[in-house]
Amino acid sequence: MSDTTVAPLMPKAYEAQAVEEELYAWWENNGYFKPEKQEELGQVDPTKKSFVISMPPPNVTGALHLGHAITNSVEDLLTRYHRMVGHPSLWVPGTDHAGIATQNVVERALERQGRTRKEMGREAFISEVWDWKDEYLGRITAQQKRMGNSCDWSRERFTLDDGLSNAVIETFINLYNEGLIYRANYLVNWCPRCTSAISDLEVEYEEVLGKFYTFRYTIKEGGFVEVSTTRPETILGDSAVAVHPDDERYQHLIGKTALVPILNREIAIIGDAYVDPAFGTGALKVTPGHDPNDYEIGKRHNLPMINIMNRDATLNAEAGPYAHLDRFDARAKLWADMEAAGLVVRVEERVHQVGHCQRCHTIVEPLLSEQWWVKTQPLAEPAIEAVRSGEIQIIPQRFERVYYNWMENIRDWCISRQLWWGHRIPIWYGPDGKTFAAHNSNEAQDQATAHYGKAVNLEQDPDVLDTWFSSGLWPFSTLGWPEQTEDLAKYYPTTVLETGYDIIFFWVARMIMLGLKCTGEVPFRYVYLHGLVRDEQGRKMSKSLGNALDPLDLIAEYGSDALRFSLLTGGTPGNDMKLSIQRIEGNRNFANKIWNAARFVIMNLQTRELVLAEDADRFNISYQLPAPDELSLPDRWILSRFQTVQNESTRLIETWQLGEAGRQLYEFLWNEYCDWYIEAAKVRLYEGTPAEAAATCQVLAYVLENSLRLLHPYMPYVTETIWQNLPDLQVDGRALIISRWPHANTLDDPQADEAFERIQEVVRAIRNVRSEYAVEPGRRIAASFSAGEHFNLIEGELPLLASLTRLDLTQVTIAPDLGPPDKSVTLATAGITIYLPLAGLVDLEAERIRLQKEIDNIVKQLNRIEGLLGNPGFVAKAPPEVIDREQAKQEELRTRHQQLLERLTTL
RNA sequence: GGGCGAAUAGCUCAGUUGGUUAGAGCACCUCGCUUACACCGAGGGGGUCAGGGGUUCGAGUCCCUUUUCGCCCACCA
Numbered sequence: 010m011s012d013t014t015v016a017p018l019m020p021k022a023y024e025a026q027a028v029e030e031e032l033y034a035w036w037e038n039n040g041y042f043k044p045e046k047q048e049e050l051g052q053v054d055p056t057k058k059s060f061v062i063s064m065p066p067p068n069v070t071g072a073l074h075l076g077h078a079i080t081n082s083v084e085d086l087l088t089r090y091h092r093m094v095g096h097p098s099l100w101v102p103g104t105d106h107a108g109i110a111t112q113n114v115v116e117r118a119l120e121r122q123g124r125t126r127k128e129m130g131r132e133a134f135i136s137e138v139w140d141w142k143d144e145y146l147g148r149i150t151a152q153q154k155r156m157g158n159s160c161d162w163s164r165e166r167f168t169l170d171d172g173l174s175n176a177v178i179e180t181f182i183n184l185y186n187e188g189l190i191y192r193a194n195y196l197v198n199w200c201p202r203c204t205s206a207i208s209d210l211e212v213e214y215e216e217v218l219g220k221f222y223t224f225r226y227t228i229k230e231g232g233f234v235e236v237s238t239t240r241p242e243t244i245l246g247d248s249a250v251a252v253h254p255d256d257e258r259y260q261h262l263i264g265k266t267a268l269v270p271i272l273n274r275e276i277a278i279i280g281d282a283y284v285d286p287a288f289g290t291g292a293l294k295v296t297p298g299h300d301p302n303d304y305e306i307g308k309r310h311n312l313p314m315i316n317i318m319n320r321d322a323t324l325n326a327e328a329g330p331y332a333h334l335d336r337f338d339a340r341a342k343l344w345a346d347m348e349a350a351g352l353v354v355r356v357e358e359r360v361h362q363v364g365h366c367q368r369c370h371t372i373v374e375p376l377l378s379e380q381w382w383v384k385t386q387p388l389a390e391p392a393i394e395a396v397r398s399g400e401i402q403i404i405p406q407r408f409e410r411v412y413y414n415w416m417e418n419i420r421d422w423c424i425s426r427q428l429w430w431g432h433r434i435p436i437w438y439g440p441d442g443k444t445f446a447a448h449n450s451n452e453a454q455d456q457a458t459a460h461y462g463k464a465v466n467l468e469q470d471p472d473v474l475d476t477w478f479s480s481g482l483w484p485f486s487t488l489g490w491p492e493q494t495e496d497l498a499k500y501y502p503t504t505v506l507e508t509g510y511d512i513i514f515f516w517v518a519r520m521i522m523l524g525l526k527c528t529g530e531v532p533f534r535y536v537y538l539h540g541l542v543r544d545e546q547g548r549k550m551s552k553s554l555g556n557a558l559d560p561l562d563l564i565a566e567y568g569s570d571a572l573r574f575s576l577l578t579g580g581t582p583g584n585d586m587k588l589s590i591q592r593i594e595g596n597r598n599f600a601n602k603i604w605n606a607a608r609f610v611i612m613n614l615q616t617r618e619l620v621l622a623e624d625a626d627r628f629n630i631s632y633q634l635p636a637p638d639e640l641s642l643p644d645r646w647i648l649s650r651f652q653t654v655q656n657e658s659t660r661l662i663e664t665w666q667l668g669e670a671g672r673q674l675y676e677f678l679w680n681e682y683c684d685w686y687i688e689a690a691k692v693r694l695y696e697g698t699p700a701e702a703a704a705t706c707q708v709l710a711y712v713l714e715n716s717l718r719l720l721h722p723y724m725p726y727v728t729e730t731i732w733q734n735l736p737d738l739q740v741d742g743r744a745l746i747i748s749r750w751p752h753a754n755t756l757d758d759p760q761a762d763e764a765f766e767r768i769q770e771v772v773r774a775i776r777n778v779r780s781e782y783a784v785e786p787g788r789r790i791a792a793s794f795s796a797g798e799h800f801n802l803i804e805g806e807l808p809l810l811a812s813l814t815r816l817d818l819t820q821v822t823i824a825p826d827l828g829p830p831d832k833s834v835t836l837a838t839a840g841i842t843i844y845l846p847l848a849g850l851v852d853l854e855a856e857r858i859r860l861q862k863e864i865d866n867i868v869k870q871l872n873r874i875e876g877l878l879g880n881p882g883f884v885a886k887a888p889p890e891v892i893d894r895e896q897a898k899q900e901e902l903r904t905r906h907q908q909l910l911e912r913l914t915t916l
Numbered sequence: 917g918g919g920c921g922a923a924u925a926g927c928u929c930a931g932u933u934g935g936u937u938a939g940a941g942c943a944c945c946u947c948g949c950u951u952a953c954a955c956c957g958a959g960g961g962g963g964u965c966a967g968g969g970g971u972u973c974g975a976g977u978c979c980c981u982u983u984u985c986g987c988c989c990a991c992c993a
Contacts, residue, residue: 285993288993302993303991305991408920411919418989418990510987514988578929584921585986588928589928609953611952668929669930776958777960781959785948786950870936873937874936882972886973886974887973894936898937
């Protein structure tokens with residue numbers, strides 16, 4: 010068979026880059042990603058439960074990173090698997106407008122052009138961001154397609170689409186009308202750079218080495234009290250000094266008056282049990298306007314809530330001489346002034362937690378402001394119950410505890426953002442400040458007119474909603490909710506939500522709360538959490554570290570299949586993974602290995618007539634297996650092994666052990682199909698009768714074709730490309746992607762497993778000796794087999810043995826019982842003794858040592874088993890099959906022991 | 917201050933109802949351009965499964981404990 014027969018179609022090495030994009034377009038154009046098409050073709054069963062995933066929407070202006078790559082790999086695997094199993098399968102793609110993140114990106118770009126959003130004005134700015142969105146959407150979509158995502162692009166959504174915006178407004182109004190959304194003036198986390206409130210979750214605390222300032226509060230009635238702070242500028246907003254009511258050191262001060270440094274404002278000294286006498290000086294400065302704990306104290310004691318800061322963290326008029334200074338400049342200046350005034354006690358270094366803005370890393374300031382909040386506790390209760398009852402299952406399960414812990418201690422959610430990019434809060438204010446929640450200004454106007462009895466001027470709230478408010482509706486808003494669409498009826502609740510464990514609170518928890526609230530149903534049945542992808546040193550990948558690998562670069566170099574297989578098999582759910590180039594390279598090699606195995610099979614098929622399976626239908630067409638009596642031992646073995654792998658990989662995928670299933674497929678294909686079966690098949694292919702060769706071809710093709718199905722969800726491109734090159738399958742636009750998952754069969758053949766394993770053992774033993782004795786690879790050698798009860802097996806498989814170990818068939822003897830020829834090496838495998846008369850190579854002394862080593866090893870094992878079987882507890886309590894196995898093992902070892910001992914004595 | 921995870925071969929990791937002599941890939945050593953593949957093949961070396969205790973006939977796997985690393989949550993000035 011010349012290589013050129015195949016070469017035009019199948020080059021010697023698999024070239025991912027040459028096939029992937031075209032193949033993706035072909036799948037997509039054929040509509041295979043759409044459940045309607047799957048049903049129309051009859052490939053899936055419309056009466057079966059749909060399999061649905063909502064893709065976590067990436068930020069529209071972001072670039073895809075490996076976090077997306079792992080998300081996409083897992084979701085595509087699940088979608089492809091379920092489609093093959095026959096469930097109508099829908100994977101809904103889309104993007105997120107990503108409020109703060111996107112606004113920041115665009116603001117920075119404008120800055121570089123010397124423009125600012127303030128001078129542009131709201132409308133112009135938003136229109137600019139939409140332009141960005143249009144540009145970047147195409148880019149991110151192209152990236153997702155490059156990864157091979159078999160999602161239904163006709164259902165692609167964007168969180169600011171009309172339909173989704175309507176879902177947001179509807180939800181807001183409903184919650185507002187139920188009293189679950191309210192407006193309140195509280196201390197919020199304020200980012201002075203974003204000039205917006207952010208939620209608790211959007212604050213990232215970092216340990217920093219800061220300063221701990223201790224100073225004196227002068228007491229009006231005489232004396233002073235020492236207090237400490239990490240933020241001296243907040244002294245300007247103090248409304249009290251607090252001590253513990255039982256603190257003997259300070260009890261006498263309660264009720265007296267202290268003077269704020271520099272400002273000389275008079276404040277009360279109060280007693281409050283919150284103060285820890287053991288911490289610091291035991292006296293606490295109370296700043297209700299700039300510290301959450303102090304805020305609570307302030308409420309308890311009716312203290313003035315003084316706000317000393319503007320929205321950009323410069324100080325305001327309350328700060329007196331420090332007005333207009335930035336917070337940190339004010340800190341330095343105030344402290345210097347206090348030092349001059351003799352109020353400073355000491356400054357120490359101290360490690361403490363400082364909150365930073367998740368999006369721009371600016372230090373967050375607790376600030377009093379009027380914001381909109383979601384009352385979360387009533388939403389959290391059913392959300393907890395949904396997981397507790399098992400209606401929603403989290404994988405891996407340990408994250409349920411994380412979920413409960415957060416949900417049970419949940420605090421109200423600040424949802425208003427002082428931004429322009431996002432869903433504007435559907436609230437209009439009347440002249441007297443009365444609020445009207447409405448879908449649009451006309452509706453608000455109607456409400457207002459009815460309320461006031463006349464038309465009035467209304468003003469819409471200028472703020473927008475937290476991005477996560479809209480993504481919290483994603484599983485159902487993308488399906489048309491609040492409209493009762495066909496999609497909603499058919500595909501909701503979705504099946505599985507797949508994402509990284511780092512956004513359980515941001516997203517997963519909120520979807521469950523809002524899903525239950527809005528639709529009365531859980532948004533999904535399963536939550537599958539993958540780990541974070543890290544670099545080779547285990548660091549988080551980030552642009553600033555410069556260690557971020559771009560998935561598109563990796564795909565360009567190694568192919569999409571290699572990347573996704575690495576991500577899928579590189580770890581276990583919920584655990585982080587260090588991704589190394591070497592692993593991707595290894596998996597690129599795996600794709601190439603399968604490719605070449607396929608080339609071999611196809612070359613051999615081309616000159617022969619292949620028989621297709623009789624019971625085949627359009628989605629389940631494959632090759633017919635030969636009749637059982639035409640099967641050789643290797644045939645029976647590989648079919649049996651395939652059966653096991655088919656069962657195992659199915660079981661593993663069904664139990665979410667996706668990586669393990671992939672690893673088993675890898676081992677099966679490489680180590681068993683390629684390394685053993687193909688090599689064994691060559692014997693019958695080249696030396697067998699035409700009928701034997703034909704039967705071998707059928708088995709080669711059958712196992713390959715079915716293995717491609719199993720592997721397809723893991724490596725869609727190479728498997729489909731090979732499949733399209735298999736003879737006689739491609740009619741009617743058939744495709745592997747819509748083929749059926751191999752069904753359970755009855756190919757298990759324990760006898761074949763055992764017999765072939767015996768052959769493998771013999772082959773390995775002979776190869777080992779050849780290698781150890783440095784027999785030239787090409788040299789054919791003589792051998793004698795004392796085969797005992799395995800006489801028939803060895804005689805029957807002699808051509809195979811000879812081929813795999815290069816025996817000279819004219820110099821092979823087999824008998825049930827044979828003595829050793831002169832000067833030969835002895836190998837004892839289970840029940841078979843092999844003598845290799847390696848003329849001129851055998852050193853008797855070396856052979857004795859080798860045999861003794863082998864014997865020692867066997868004795869060690871025998872001792873272990875004898876100890877086990879001699880233990881009454883073991884015999885009484887171990888399951889019978891375990892005992893049987895040990896006994897069989899013992900018997901084999903004894904035989905081998907005997908064989909080797911005999912040989913040693915005759916040597 | 918709580919909680920979670922990790923600790924298995926030089927490196928990266930598997931090992932899911934406790935049961936053969938604990939596996940893979942990469943790296944390493946020795947051979948080999950054998951008509952699918954050098955992105956390959958054959959052979960080989962390498963592990964007291966972090967330490968200690970316990971349960972069990974039997975523990976990498978279950979329980980307790982210690983150590984080291986990582987992460988999450990939490991209002992300590």
